[in-house]
Amino acid sequence: MILRDMLKQGADTLRKAGVSESGLDAWYLLSYCMGITKSHYYMIQDKVPDNNIIQRYSELILERSSRKPLQYITGTQEFMGLVFDVDENVLIPRQDTEVLVEHALAFCERKRVLDMCTGSGCIAVSISVLGSPESVDASDISEAALETAKYNSEKNNAAVSFIVSDIWDGITREYDIIVSNPPYITSDEMVELMPEVREYEPETALFGGVDGLSMYKRIADGAGEHLVSGGYIFFEIGCNQAAAVSDILERNGFIDIRTEKDLSGLDRVVWARKK
Secondary structure (H helix, E strand, O other): OOHHHHHHHHHHHHHHOOOOOHHHHHHHHHHHHHOOOHHHHHHHOOOOOOHHHHHHHHHHHHHHHOOOOHHHHHOEEEEOOEEEEOOOOOOOOOOHHHHHHHHHHOOOOOOEEEEEOOOOOHHHHHHHHHOOOOEEEEEEOOHHHHHHHHHHHHHOOOOOEEEEOOOOOOOOOOEEEEEEOOOOEOHHHHHHOOHHHHOOOOHHHOEOOOOOOHHHHHHHHHHHHHEEEEEEEEEEOOOOOHHHHHHHHHHOOEEEEEEEEOOOOOEEEEEEEEO
16 A cells, blocks of 8 residues: 555545544654654655554554544644644643633733643743733743643743642732633533544633633632733633623623624623733
8 A cells, every 4th residue: 555545545544434624633653653844744645664663553543533632632732833742631721712812912012921721831831931011920820731831931042930729729929911811611512512622631620610701710810919000911712701790700800801703703802901
């Protein structure tokens, strides 16, 4: 079997398994398996690969056919132009979350920043590397997630301090900026998630209570004690949660509440200022 046929067979297998972008994922796995670029592939596509390459590629295709996320197989995901290691202890960074980071970056110069529910550390690390904050702290209840986040911080030469904390329990400092992509999936939405998400990504990073709002309430309830006067809070939200999250912030004394959309035109970020 030549390389071109092996790639086609991989794509066909993924398509039959219900993988939505079967051709693209088949290529990414081949590139990962062989360490080749697209231009290199076109130069060797008519050659017969070594048996160990055929076996390894078949194993990777089998993993993806089980609906294991591509990023957990390759171990990496790009975010804000940086490369992050990911594993099953952390949520895979999404492009939608870049909207959150981009808006927060506009306010972070020489500011003390807290990223709550940091997961892979993608938000905190991106702010540290791409902005000019005075300091960046990142908290999470999961020590396993924080180990991944610490590695990503070192890998990207970021200056981030990490805190094991169940929301505010371990937080003692005051900040100028609080940013968070908390769990916000509702009970009904959890059932409808794709297998890649429902069966592999950590439930603690997804499930936000029956209505998806429990973490917003907990964060907003304590934010006033840890945010300076005039400081800002930035939340990523589910696309139908703007009104509810805005109401939570208003009831906790925040003003100038605004909603921002993602590249698909859906509500994605709610942010506000402390009086």
